[in-house]
Amino acid sequence: MTKYDAIIIGAGHNGLTNAAYLAKAGLNVLVVEKNEYIGGAAVTREMHDGWFYSSCSYVCSMMRQSIHRDLNLTKHGLVLVPYLGTVVFADNGDTMVSYNSEEAEYNQLRRRSPHDADAMFRFQADLARYAQLIRKTLLRTPPDPTSFRPRDIKELLWLAKEFWSLGEKELYEYIRFFTMSAADFLDDYFEDDLIKAAMASPGVIGTALGVYSPGSAYILLHHVMGDVDGNIGAWGLARGGMGAISHAIASALTEHGGEIRTNAGVDKITVKNGKAVGVVLDNGDELHADIVVSNMDAKRTFTQCMDKNDLPPGIYDKAKNFKIRGSSGKVNIALSGLPKFNNVPDNRYINRGGQGFVGSMETMERAYDCWKHGRWSEDPFIESVIPSAWDPTVAPPGQHWMSNFVQYCPPVLADGPWTPEKRDAFGQTVINKIERYSPGFKDLIVHMEVRTPHEIEAEVGLTEGNIFQGELTIDQLLFNRPFPGYAQYRMPIKNMYMCGSSTHPGGGVSSACGANAAREILIDLKRPNTVPEDDFYDE
Amino acid sequence: MTSSQVDIKDPFAGERLKESPFHPRQALLNLRDAWSSWNGYKFADYYYDEEYEYFCIRNSCATYDICPMQKYVITGPDAEAMLNRMVTRDISKLKENRVTYVCWCTDEGRMIDDGTIFKMGPDRFLLTCGSPSLAWLRKSTFGFDQLEISDVSDSLAALSFQGPTTCEVLKKMGLVGIEDLKPFCISYFSLGSDDNNRLMVSRTGFTGDLGYELWIEKAYALELWDKLYAAGEDYGIQPYGEAATNMARLEAGFIMPGMEFNEALKTVHYQYDQTPFELNLDWLVDFKKPHFNGRSALLEARDQGAEYTLVKLDIEGNKPAEESFLYSDKECSKEIGYVTSAMWSPVVKANIALAMVMTSALDGDIWAEIYYSKELRHHSKVAQCTFQTHPFWSPKRARATPPGLY
Structure with a gap:
C-alpha cells in the first residue's frame, strides 16, 4: 500500500x-x-x-x-472579474445605490446628509488604515506571544512595530475597534440610518452577532479589507x-x-x-x-x-x-429574466450588481432577535448578487441566477430539527421579502435551491453551517x-x-x-x- | 449651410474635434465625459470605467471605435506590386479575403508605421494604420501608374468588437456562418435594410482575444450600432476607449506607436526611431521577396544585430514599472534599457511590461528601478524582472475556429 x-x-x-x-x-x-x-x-x-x-x-x-x-x-x-453596483433597500422603500465614481457617490450621500457625505472621507481613511495592518498579517503565521523562540519574538516585534507605526492615538482606537459593535463604530461617523445600516451589514455576515453586538466592527473590516487588483473593498466574481x-x-x-x-x-x-x-x-x-x-x-x-x-x-x-455557531442560510435562484427593483433607476451599471436588503439598523437587530430565539428571521437581512449579469457563463443568455445570502438562520430551531417543510418555509420568507421590493419577482423564478445551516453542514461539512469555520x-x-x-x-x-x-x-x-x-x-x-x-x- | 453660418453660431467651430459616425450613441454612454482625441476625432479615453471596460474585453464583449484610424483603398493592376515594394512583408502570397499585419520603413530601414492590409479583390486592397500616411503612399507609387489610392478614412466606419462572447452576439445578429470565419479572414454580410449596406467583417483586433472588426459605409454606422447593441444586450456589451485598449494590447504583447516606437518620419533625433528588428518584428521582414523599401539598410541592420531589443517582462511586486530604467544589477550601476509600457495585469495577476533592453545584456539579470507615490510622497524600489517569451494573455478561443462557447 x-x-x-x-x-x-x-x-x-x-x-x-x-x-x-x-x-x-x-x-x-x-x-x-x-x-x-x-x-x-x-x-x-x-x-x-x-x-x-x-x-x-x-x-x-x-x-x-x-x-x-x-x-x-x-x-x-x-x-x-470585478462587479459593480450594489443597491441597499430601506424598510420604507428608500434606496441607496453605489456609484463607481467618487463624485457621484459624494453627490448621492450629500442628498441624504451633507454631514455624512463629509464624514465618509474620514470613515474610508480609518477603515483603510485598519485594513492595511490586518492585510499585512494574512500570509504570515501569527507569533505565539508566550514563546521565547527567536522566530516568535521576531514576529511579535514586527507586529508591535506595525501597530506602533499607526501612531499613539490610532493605536488606542484600533484596540477599541476590535471589541466594538458595528453600530457604535458607525455612530462616530454617520447620522443617516440607511447609510449606517448599509455599512453595518458586513459586520454581521456569517456571524451569530447583531449589529449592536461587541465584536461586529472587526467583522465589518474583515469584509471590506479584500480587494480586486488593488481596489480595496471591491468584490469580484470568479468567472x-x-x-x-x-x-x-x-x-x-x-x-x-x-x-x-x-x-x-x-x-x-x-x-x-x-x-x-x-x-x-x-x-x-x-x-x-x-x-x-x-x-x-x-x-x-x-x-x-x-x-x-x-x-x-x-x-x-x-x-x-x-465558537462556530451557524447563523446564515443561502437561497440560490434561477430567474427567467433580470428582476426590476422599486426605486432603482434603469442604469445597467447599478441595477444588476448586488442588492442589500438591510431595512434599517433596527430591522437587522430584530432579525438577530429571531435567531436568538431559535427561529429564522421573519424579516431577514438578505445580501444578494446577480453574478449572471456579469459572468456570461453561469446562466443562459438573458436569464439569470441570483445568489441570496440570508441572515439569520439558526442551525437548530426552537421547535425541533429542520425538516424539508421548514426549509421551504424559510425559502418562502426570503422570496416574500424580495418580492416586496421587486414586484413580479416570484414570477421570474425557474428553480430554487434553499440551504439552511442544516444543508450546509450536511453537504460541505461546516459545523452548524458556519461559513467562516469559526467566528x-x-x-x-x-x-x-x-x-x-x-x-x-x-x-x-x-x-x-x-x-x-x-x-x-x-x-x-x-x-x-x-x-x-x-x-x-x-x-x-x-x-x-x-x-x-x-x-x-x-x- | 455655409461655413460662415457655422462660425456665427459657434465661433469655436474650427477648434472643435470631428465626431465619429458612432458619436451620437457613444456620447450617450460616455458618462464620465472622458474624451481624448485621435486624428482629429473626438475619441473616448474611457466611457464608464477603464478597468470595467477592460474586463468586458476579457469576460464578455466590447466595442472600440476605430473610425479615426486611417484607411486607404488601393486599386488597380499595380496595387499589389506597389504595396509589396512599400511594406517589408511579402504580400504577393496574401490570398483574397485575407488580412495581414505589415510594417513599412524608410530607406534607412527605420519603421514609419505598422498596419494591416486587407486583400478585398485581385487588384483591390485596404490599408489601415494609426497615423495619416497618404503622403508616404503617394511617394511609394513612384514608377507605378496603374493604380488609384483613395482615402476612405472619413467615409468607412469601423468598429472593433472584441471579447469571448462576440461570436455569439454576431450569430444572434444574424451573421450566418460567422463561427467559421478564421483568424485574419474576411467575410461579407448584409445588414438587411437595403443592398448598399454591405457589412465587411474581419476576424482581427488589437486585444489578443477573440474578436472581429466590423466595416461599413458611414451612412449605415448607426444601424450597425443599434443592431449590434440589441444583439449584445444579454452578452454584456459595452463600449471601451483608449485606456482599456492599451491594457489589452499590452497583455497581448502588441506594440503601440508613441509607446514602443517613434514613427520614423516624425523623428527629430538621429536613430531615435527603430528598425523592425529592434521591435522583435524580424518575422515581418522578408528578404526573399523582390526589392522593397529599406531593404539594403535592413539587411545591414540584420547582420549588425539590433542594439536594443523589445522584450516582455514579468516584474516582481505589484508596482507598475512605468517609465522605469532597467539595470543589470540590483545596485543600479549599469543601465541596460528602459520600459516602454507597464501595467498590473488584472487577468494574469502579474506586473507586466514591454521594454527596450540592450541586446548584449539580454542574457544577464534585469532590474527595474520603479518610482511610485503614496499619498503624495514619492518612493522608489528596485525589482527583479523575468523574461517572458509568450504573450501574457493568449486564450485558445482567439485562435480556434469555431471559437467555441465562451
Whole structure:
C-alpha cells in the first residue's frame, strides 16, 4: 500500500492550496474529499439545466493575488472579474445605490446628509488604515506571544512595530475597534440610518452577532479589507462560479504531481504513539501518511474525526466549545429574466450588481432577535448578487441566477430539527421579502435551491453551517485561532496540522490559511519554502 | 449651410474635434465625459470605467471605435506590386479575403508605421494604420501608374468588437456562418435594410482575444450600432476607449506607436526611431521577396544585430514599472534599457511590461528601478524582472475556429 508524505482532509480551496504547495515542494500528497466533487464551499454546481450556482461562497475579494500569481491560476483557468453596483433597500422603500465614481457617490450621500457625505472621507481613511495592518498579517503565521523562540519574538516585534507605526492615538482606537459593535463604530461617523445600516451589514455576515453586538466592527473590516487588483473593498466574481477557484488550484496541484480522491470521507484520523499516521475512510480503507492535515473546521476535526483518548486533556473541550455557531442560510435562484427593483433607476451599471436588503439598523437587530430565539428571521437581512449579469457563463443568455445570502438562520430551531417543510418555509420568507421590493419577482423564478445551516453542514461539512469555520471575534483571531497555543497550524498530536479557515487569518476564499500551513509544515520537514510572501508591502 | 453660418453660431467651430459616425450613441454612454482625441476625432479615453471596460474585453464583449484610424483603398493592376515594394512583408502570397499585419520603413530601414492590409479583390486592397500616411503612399507609387489610392478614412466606419462572447452576439445578429470565419479572414454580410449596406467583417483586433472588426459605409454606422447593441444586450456589451485598449494590447504583447516606437518620419533625433528588428518584428521582414523599401539598410541592420531589443517582462511586486530604467544589477550601476509600457495585469495577476533592453545584456539579470507615490510622497524600489517569451494573455478561443462557447 502506498504511503503518502501527506494526506490532506477536505478538497476545499484551503486544502487544495495546502496540498499544491506541499506538492510543489516535492511531497507526495493526497487530498481526500467526502463529496463526489471538489471545492468544499468554493463550488460551482449545475443545479438546474444551464444554471451554474456557486452554491455556497459567491463572491471573492480576499484571494491572495500572490498565490494566484505564484500557482499560475490564470493558466489553470481562473479569471476573477470585478462587479459593480450594489443597491441597499430601506424598510420604507428608500434606496441607496453605489456609484463607481467618487463624485457621484459624494453627490448621492450629500442628498441624504451633507454631514455624512463629509464624514465618509474620514470613515474610508480609518477603515483603510485598519485594513492595511490586518492585510499585512494574512500570509504570515501569527507569533505565539508566550514563546521565547527567536522566530516568535521576531514576529511579535514586527507586529508591535506595525501597530506602533499607526501612531499613539490610532493605536488606542484600533484596540477599541476590535471589541466594538458595528453600530457604535458607525455612530462616530454617520447620522443617516440607511447609510449606517448599509455599512453595518458586513459586520454581521456569517456571524451569530447583531449589529449592536461587541465584536461586529472587526467583522465589518474583515469584509471590506479584500480587494480586486488593488481596489480595496471591491468584490469580484470568479468567472464560471466559485468552483473555478477550486478547480484552478486543483489543476495546479495535479500539475505538481498531487493526487485527489473524491467520495472519500474520513471517519477517523489514526494516531499511534502520539503521532498522526494516517486516516481511516468511511468505507473502512486505511491510508497511511507521515503527515495528516485537516482542512475541516476545528470542532469537526477534534470532536468527530478523532478518538478522545488520542487527545491531550483540554483540547477536546476547547474544540467542543469553539465558537462556530451557524447563523446564515443561502437561497440560490434561477430567474427567467433580470428582476426590476422599486426605486432603482434603469442604469445597467447599478441595477444588476448586488442588492442589500438591510431595512434599517433596527430591522437587522430584530432579525438577530429571531435567531436568538431559535427561529429564522421573519424579516431577514438578505445580501444578494446577480453574478449572471456579469459572468456570461453561469446562466443562459438573458436569464439569470441570483445568489441570496440570508441572515439569520439558526442551525437548530426552537421547535425541533429542520425538516424539508421548514426549509421551504424559510425559502418562502426570503422570496416574500424580495418580492416586496421587486414586484413580479416570484414570477421570474425557474428553480430554487434553499440551504439552511442544516444543508450546509450536511453537504460541505461546516459545523452548524458556519461559513467562516469559526467566528471571527478577537477571542478566536490571530494567535487565538483556533485555540491559544495552537495558532501556528500545528496541532497537539505530532505530525498533525490544520489548514482550514478555523486557522489564521480565518474565513473567506483567500487561500491564506492553506498556504500558511504549508509553510509551517515545510519548516518542520526542513524543506525549502515554496509559499510566496504577500504582494502588499508598499501600499 | 455655409461655413460662415457655422462660425456665427459657434465661433469655436474650427477648434472643435470631428465626431465619429458612432458619436451620437457613444456620447450617450460616455458618462464620465472622458474624451481624448485621435486624428482629429473626438475619441473616448474611457466611457464608464477603464478597468470595467477592460474586463468586458476579457469576460464578455466590447466595442472600440476605430473610425479615426486611417484607411486607404488601393486599386488597380499595380496595387499589389506597389504595396509589396512599400511594406517589408511579402504580400504577393496574401490570398483574397485575407488580412495581414505589415510594417513599412524608410530607406534607412527605420519603421514609419505598422498596419494591416486587407486583400478585398485581385487588384483591390485596404490599408489601415494609426497615423495619416497618404503622403508616404503617394511617394511609394513612384514608377507605378496603374493604380488609384483613395482615402476612405472619413467615409468607412469601423468598429472593433472584441471579447469571448462576440461570436455569439454576431450569430444572434444574424451573421450566418460567422463561427467559421478564421483568424485574419474576411467575410461579407448584409445588414438587411437595403443592398448598399454591405457589412465587411474581419476576424482581427488589437486585444489578443477573440474578436472581429466590423466595416461599413458611414451612412449605415448607426444601424450597425443599434443592431449590434440589441444583439449584445444579454452578452454584456459595452463600449471601451483608449485606456482599456492599451491594457489589452499590452497583455497581448502588441506594440503601440508613441509607446514602443517613434514613427520614423516624425523623428527629430538621429536613430531615435527603430528598425523592425529592434521591435522583435524580424518575422515581418522578408528578404526573399523582390526589392522593397529599406531593404539594403535592413539587411545591414540584420547582420549588425539590433542594439536594443523589445522584450516582455514579468516584474516582481505589484508596482507598475512605468517609465522605469532597467539595470543589470540590483545596485543600479549599469543601465541596460528602459520600459516602454507597464501595467498590473488584472487577468494574469502579474506586473507586466514591454521594454527596450540592450541586446548584449539580454542574457544577464534585469532590474527595474520603479518610482511610485503614496499619498503624495514619492518612493522608489528596485525589482527583479523575468523574461517572458509568450504573450501574457493568449486564450485558445482567439485562435480556434469555431471559437467555441465562451
